[in-house]
Every structure is written in C-alpha cells, then in structure tokens.
Amino acid sequence: MTAEELYNPIQSNADPVVKINNLRKSFGDLHVLKNISFELNKGENLVVLGQSGCGKSVLIKCMVGLIEPDGGAIVILGENPHNLTIKDLNALRKKIGFLFQSGALYDSMTVRENLAFRFREEKEMKEAEINQLIEEALEQVGLPDTGNKMPSELSGGMRKRIGLARTIILKPEIILYDEPTTGLDPITSKEMSELILSIQKKYQCTSIIITHDIECAKLTSNKVMLLKEGLVKESGTFSALQKSSDEWVHSFLN
C-alpha cells in the first residue's frame, strides 16, 4: 500500500507544519532556487523530484539553517529558523530530523555512540534510558545487532538505516530525507522506502523526501513536487502527476 492510499490528513484545519514562501537562493551567477513556495500539513509526506543540480538538497538545507537563503520566508513549526538565536535554532533543530545522503555517521564512534551522541551531549538522560532508546531505534530499522560496530564495517544500505535510526531516536516532528535510496540496489531501495513509510505511520511525522527514485516516490509520497530550473514545475499526487499533459513531467515520472 502506498502513502497516497494510506494518507489521512491530520488536523487539516491546523496551521501548516512547513510553510515556504518565495524562497530564493543563488550561488554567484547560478540561481538555484527561484521563488519556491509550498505548504505541508502534519503527517504529510512530500517527495521532491527533479534533475541533479536543480536545488532539491539546497531547499532542505535552507530549511534547517545550514544554508542561508537570499530571500523569501521559511516557517517551520511556527518559527523562521533564520531569525532565531543559536539557542532557539538548536531547540527547533531538535524537532527536525535530517537523514543525509551518505548517512553522515560519525566515523570515530560506534553505532551505539552515534545514536547516543545527542543525549550524551545534553546530559539530561540516564545511561539506562539512552540504551533502551538505542535498542528500540535499532530494532525499528531492522539492525538490532549492530550497536558495537564501527561505521566502516557497515554496508551502504546499513549506514543509511543507522542514519535513519539516529534521526528517529530523537522522535522528531519533521524528517528531511536527502536521497535516502541513492546508491542502493533495487531490493534494499524498496526496503528503505518501506521503512520510511512505516516510520511515518508509527510516529505520525511530516516528511520531505528528496529523491530521483521514482519507485520510492510512488511508495512514500502523499504529495509530489517537481522542480525544474529552480522553479516548481508541477505539484500534486503521484498518480495525478503521472497523467500530466506536460511532456517533461510525463517523461520524468514514467
């Protein structure tokens, strides 16, 4: 069953969880994002598709304050990350999970230490509680016996799963996925997509998934947004976009 079929918007009258308005970003003469606008409600899965270099990753990096946009407004959970102090920004970031393309696991730490890092930095939880959360998160991603392994001992797919475990252990309200299935074989890709879907079902979180993988988009999306040359070319449900009369959109999704 796809996310589109499962989708049942939660509190559709409530304020959107993510609100992007006329977002712009350029690198020198290269205009990567030109007036991007969209909204996302709680529990929605938005898949952002587009050719390489069209600004998909820049978009989500702007959302967590890793890249400063040139213009426009970003409102996440009622706050603009670019107007916050470092302390408030970090508080907001704790509600947002980010899965990096490569997993971005900390090389010098074991899987267990990777997952415990944020909690140990905060020094607010007891070790027993942290360990329990780690076991749950590893169980959730299907890798319960990897706690003592180093990231270098893991395969690409396992690294992404552990990256996801490190994200969900914090129980974020929003998860941003940067190409979660890139570099994986078709079977592992499908498993990863199903994992994204099961996490959405379990935690009822809002997700933005950046991908090139059409199968992943089909399986995980409630909504799809196609970017072309820094602009939103078209958006809607996956099945609606598949029937698009636009040749570029049609060829991209089919």
Place this chain on the structure above:
Amino acid sequence: MKQYKDLKKKLPERVFIVEAWIRSFLSGLALFFLFTVRFFKEWFQFPFELKEFLKQCYLLGYKSLPLIGTTGFIMGLVLTIQSRPTLAEFGAESWLPAMISVSIVREIGPVITALIAAGKVGSGIGAELASMKVTEQIDAMEVSGTNPFKYIVVTRVLAAMFMLPLLTIFNDTIAMIGSFTGVNISGDVSFTLFFTQAFAQLSFTDIFPSLIKTLFFGLAIGLISCYNGYHAGNGTEGVGKAANISVVMGSLMVFVIDFAAVQITSIFLNQ
C-alpha cells in the same frame, strides 16, 4: 560597477588574478580571526567536553611520543657529535653538556617538537576535520542541535595547547640522553657529571619562557589545522589541501611565534 567593467576590459587579466588572490587572502584572514574569537568565546562556556578533550590529549600527545622521542634522541646525539670538534679546537670540550642543554631547552627542543607536531598533529587534525566536513558529519552534528565547534574544534585546540609543553619536556629529556650517549661514544663521562654540568648553566629564565612559547605553538597549530579542516572545500581534493595547508601554515607560524618570543624574552629578561 560600469567603471569597474570598463576597467576590466582595459587592464591585463593578470591584474585581476592578483586582485582575486588578495581578496581571497584578506577574507581568509578575516574568517580565521573570527574563528579564533569563537574559539576563545566557546572555550569558557559550559558544557566542557572533558571526555573528548582527554581522548584528544591521548591521540595528539601519547601517540606522538615514539616520533618525538626518536627525533629528540637523534637530535641530541647529532648535535653533540657535530659540536665536539669545534669545542675541542678551543679546549672547551667540558662545556659540551652545558652548551647542548642550553641550546636544546631554549630553542631547538621547543621548535623541533612544534615542527613535528605541525607535521603529524596538524596534518591529522586538518585531514580528519576536512573529511568530516566533506562527508557531512559536521553538518549532521549541527542539525542535531549540538555544537560541533565546541566538540570538535575547542577540544582539539586545547589538547594541542596542553600537550605541546609536555611533549617538549619529553623531547628535551630524550635529547639530553642522546647527547649523553654522543659524549660517551668517544669519551667517558659519568651520568652524574654530565647532568650536573648540563643543569649548571640552566636557569628558570631558560626553561619557563621556552615552555610558555610552546603553549602558543600548540594554539597556533591547533587553530590553523582546525580552521583549514572546518572550512575545507568539497571532495578528496579539499581533504588533501586542508592537510597540506595545515602543515605549511602551522610550520611557518612556529617560526613567526619563535621570532616574536625571542624578541619579547630579550626585552623582559635582558637575554
């Protein structure tokens, strides 16, 4: 802007290459200054990353002992063998331990230790941080709401600052043992006599200024390598470049600080 474009057409291209180089140098200098200010600001802020600091002390200090020890021993040995004929010409062979101890403690020991640290520690930190940067590990720490600067940069710079004086003391000690070995290759001097003569000419004004300057050597090596790693460009090229610049700039700064330290010492201690 129009005038600038007109000028661009008239002047040869190399002028603009120089202009771009100067601009990049000055902006790099400003960024390094801000990086240094942030280091001092975050150093005194809670929480302190004691565990990571101790881990870095082990990696930067303890792991460097074999290299520092070997270099120190050879340095003391060679210095003694090379100096002996010259002193023998003046019948001043008995001055050998004193001369070696003063030159090692005041100048050669700290500088050689710092240069080795700039090579080993500087390149290690530069490459490690750069690889963390290009694999988005630093970004991952940042988006998780933690402070990567404090965890990665402050601990490493402090460890370099703290370990360099200790490594210098270790290097000086091993170098003196090397010198003692050198003296005994073609002579027969007892351990007690050698070290009595070596320490006779040493005073606190020789030891303390040289140890204090090693704190600054450590600070410079740590800051330069962390800065280059933290601001590395993308890809493997960025990692190599960060490691390379860390070693080159770190070594250069060791000499600059040494020159400044000599001037300051001579003013305040009349040496």
